[in-house]
Structures are given as structure tokens and as C-alpha cells.
Amino acid sequence: MQHLLHNIKNKFRGISVDMLYYQCAKAYRLCEFACLMNTLTLVQPQLGPYLQEVGYERWSRAYSEGRRYNIMTTNISECINAILVMERELPVTVLAEEIRSLVQRWHYERHTKVEKCKTRLMPSAETLLSEYDTVYTILDGDKNRVVDLQARTCSCRRFQLEQLPCAHAMIAIRHRKTDVYDFCFEYYNSSTWKATYVGVVYPLPHQGDWVIPNEVRDVKVLPPDIRSVSGCCRKSKIPFVGENAQRHKCSRCRQMGHRRKTCQNPIPLHETQPSNSSQLQSNGLSQNV
Secondary structure: OHHHHHHHHHHOOOOOOHHHHHHHHHOOOHHHHHHHHHHHHHHOOOHHHHHHHHOHHHOOOOOOOOOOOOOOOOOHHHHHHHHOOOHHHOOHHHHHHHHHHHHHHHHHHHHHHHHOOOOOEOHHHHHHHHHHOOOOOOEEOOEEOOEEOOOOEEOOOHHHHHOOOOHHHHHHHHHOOOOHHHHOOHHHEHHHHHHHOOOOOOOOOOHHHOOOOHHHHOOOOOOOOOOOOOOOOOOOOOOOOOOOOOOOEOOOOOOEOOOOOOOOOOOOOOOOOOOHHHHHHHOOOOOOO
């Protein structure tokens, strides 16, 4: 969803549609989505056909073919690429070990967090339910919301898309004096959350201790059969419109534009510190002797 917005900014310059785009992407009902899309098309006529060509099911909640469970991002690959910028220049075996070590650390951190959970649902789902406790309305303005507890549906479509009771369903559930947790999908259960990280990512021994079968040792791994583009490979992503490229400061030579690992500037063995008098004179002050 975020990358599509960046493409929109690059293709249609000079106009800001961020708020309308996010409202379209997060809309639950098809009629609400259609109304917002009409407004978006009025602001930028060429944007409507462009988003339709991309496919509504790829970026909108209303047309999603699966269940997003209130998660609107799928760019985990960008997160990993940003972390492994330096490691991608290493041999493939070292890169695989770095990825395994990264997954192991992530798994351990989340496993530790999961073990501290004492509620029936995961914290994010508990927060959503606590927010619904303050909103009790089935007459939503001039609209009537129809809630079917047996089918677990609501005319606002939030109940069936997120698989958590919406504000309208909460009123119906409390009116019947039933347990609200019985209407939450098992995906949000803390037991399911804990089961996700119940496994172990084992570390690898030293390479000298590896026992490699002959059928694996004899395999020749060839580079991919692709055509390389001319020029140097780009190591950093192309900044989108409105994004300020972050400049790094080297902690070794104190200059901008690179990091300590890639620093090639010579460093003197003994750095001379300016005296107090010369420092005062450089600031436009004089010292009486």
C-alpha cells in the first residue's frame, strides 16, 4: 500500500491525494469505497483508471480476497533488504548465515514477548476490544447496522473482515449477556500467538565441523542465467518524491556521506588540540595576558 502511494506520487506530480488514498484503502464497505474512489477520480481523473489497472484487491481492504486481520502492509522484503545492505555483498553462504542469525534473533525477541502475555487474546486484539467498550451504537447516524451473531456478520463488514466484534456487534453481544471472546476468531488467541514461536531456530556449528554428503558436495551451483544491466549495481533504494535522503556521518573521520565500515580517509596518529588562546581568537575574542 505504501509503495503504491510512492508510485502515484512519481506518476502524478503536483497533487496530494494521500488522505483520500488511505481512506479508500482502509474502507470496509464497497459502497464507501466507491464513494471515495469517485472523489479521488474528481481530484485526479487519470488516477482512477490507474488504480483500477493495478487491481483493487491488491491494495484495498473492501476488495481483499483474503482476510487481512487489520494488517495493511506486506513489504517485509523491503525491511530485510534495508537491514542486509552490507551483507548482500558477501558470499552466498555468509549471506545465508546472516539471514539465519537475523531470523533467530527476531524469533527469540518475539518468543520472549509472547511468554509475557497473560491475556486470552494478543495485546493488539485486546486493545481493539477495549476501544469498542466506549462505543455502543447500532443506529450509526442515519444508518441502521444489522448484526447477525450466529453468522458473525455486520452490515458495516468490519466484523467479518477482521474476525473481531465491531462496535455494533459489541452492543448485541452485551445485550444477550454472552462472552465477547466467543466471537473472536482463534487467530487472535494468545495460545495461537505463542504457538507461532514455539519452535527453535538452531545455530550452525563452525564450518569446519560440517558433515557434507558427497551428493551435496558434488553439486555445482551456477550463477543465475540473467542478463546483467550496464553500470554499477545500486546498493540503496531510489528515494521517492518527498523523501529526504538520510546522510550518514562517519564516526571515524567525522565526515558526512559514508559510514565507519566504508571509511577510507587517512587518520593522523596524533591529533593536535587547539590552545585556549587561539580558540578564543578564532571566535573573535581576545585574552589579556
